[in-house]
Amino acid sequence: MLPFLCLLVLCGLLAQNAQGNGSPLAIANFSPEMLHQLISQRMNSQDFTDHLQRLPLEGVIKNGMRQSSGGGFLSGIPLLGGLVNKVVVGLLGVKIKKVSLLELDVKLDKDETRLIITIPADIELEVKCPLHLAVKLVHLKLYLDVQVGVRLVKDPYTGHIKLTIENCQNNPGHLRVTVLENVNPLFQLVNKVVRLVTDIVEKTVPHLLQKELCPLANGLVQSVLDLLQGSFTSQMHNERFQLTPESFRLHDGSLQMVYGGNVPMPEGHSISAPLPSVSRGDSRLNMALSHNYVASMLETLLPAQTLTLGSQGKDPPFRQEIAAVLPRAHDVQALQIRTGTLSLSLAVGRIQVRLPIEIRAYRENPVGAYGPLFVIRINLVLLAHPSVSGGKLILSLHTPSIESISLLSSSIGNFDAQHLTGMLTRVMSTYLVPYVNRILAEGIPIPLVHNLGVDSMQVVAGKDALFLVVQRGMAPVSA
Structure with a gap:
């Protein structure tokens, strides 16, 4: 003992003593580690990888190449006739070879006003170059993430404190593009193409992620919030017991829940x-x-x-x-x-x-x-x-x-x-x-x-x- x-x-x-109206029936404290486990267990990795696998990167990069071909990014290179357009058309071939979900992160922000859930991933790309270029394939790796914020909000009708999802977003500063294989510096056109693809990816992927992945991430986090905020009801010997989360608090590095409700007490x-x-x-x-x-x-x-x-x-x-x-x-x-x-x-x-x-x-x-x-x-x-x-x-x-x-x-x-x-x-x-x-x-x-x-x-x-x-x-x- x-x-x-x-x-x-x-x-x-x-x-x-706990804060709030009346005497609470139960209080629970969740560490970020526990919240991490709750989210991880509900995260269908296959759903996320499937969405990432289906990202329309080829169309986005082709469109970006066309917009850049006349504006000077590829200018200054002695190409014959309409070779630029041939490069654009023949280049892509952009194939997503591998998607890896990385360890998600759950933490409180510095002022303990919200939770931040970060879902990171690696994507390996294979960029197919035209046959008339010396280099046929260029391999790239993207590191990216989406972040979902959860904030405490007071319900105007009940006065209870609830957990609410903020806008899901991608942090462009977290995006990294890496060329996995060195390209011979003598192949100026190929290097130009690689730099252009990298530039287009850096500019377009954040918006793409927000459109494609945020609904999935929001749904995942919301399922956990629904679990935490759901009323707890049990039936025992014809007596009904119900506990309801009445308030939440982010404090001391944890998420605190306070349950209220009614339980029958003997006369x-x-x-x-x-x-x-x-x-x-x-x-x-x-x-x-x-x-x-x-x-x-x-x-x-x-x-x-x-x-x-x-x-x-x-x-x-x-x-x-x-x-x-x-x-x-x-x-x-x-x-x-x-x-x-x-x-x-x-x-x-x-x-x-x-x-x-x-x-x-x-x-x-x-x-x-x-x-x-x-x-x-x-x-x-x-x-x-x-x-x-x-x-x-x-x-x-x-x-x-x-x-x-x-x-x-x-x-x-x-x-x-x-x-x-x-x-x-x-x-x-x-x-x-x-x-x-x-x-x-x-x-x-x-x-x-x-x-x-x-x-x-x-x-x-x-x-x-x-x-x-x-x-x-x-x-x-x-x-």
């Missing part, structure tokens, strides 16, 4: 303290789930239960234990355990569940004609071990202890119920805890985590919140 407590201190998870349960804000620290992703959210989901997942032990024609193992402590109840054949509404307590490094329980002891099956021999009420306290699996938070209960015990009624005379504390603790540990854990294994849905494909997270309790962390070096996201 100590490493988790250190994690709380080092990451500053309890540093300050008589008060709202807990405001959810602490989460500092990303060194993690790729971390989240804070409020006490309200976890408690409400847990109470919905585990409503009142009735569990009957014994009365199957055999002496139940607890019969002798009861008889040893309470001889008047030597003929107990069945125990009926009725659980009430649980309550959740979150403190730093500790998760506790309190469960009110009524225990009825019978001589025969509880559906028989006879009433219970006695009825005892206990308040059971259990510790919970948290884990994340399949995009869900799973709490596994253990180490039951009886906080209080009292006798409600008895047909065999009054007795001190405290005498049954040890025996009932063992019964709870042997029978009730495994039964409850099978129910809790269904898990509590976590906003976004399932859609992100995150299956491994560290979980630690803080004051009035649970913190979930994806550290660098943990299992990769596979959305």
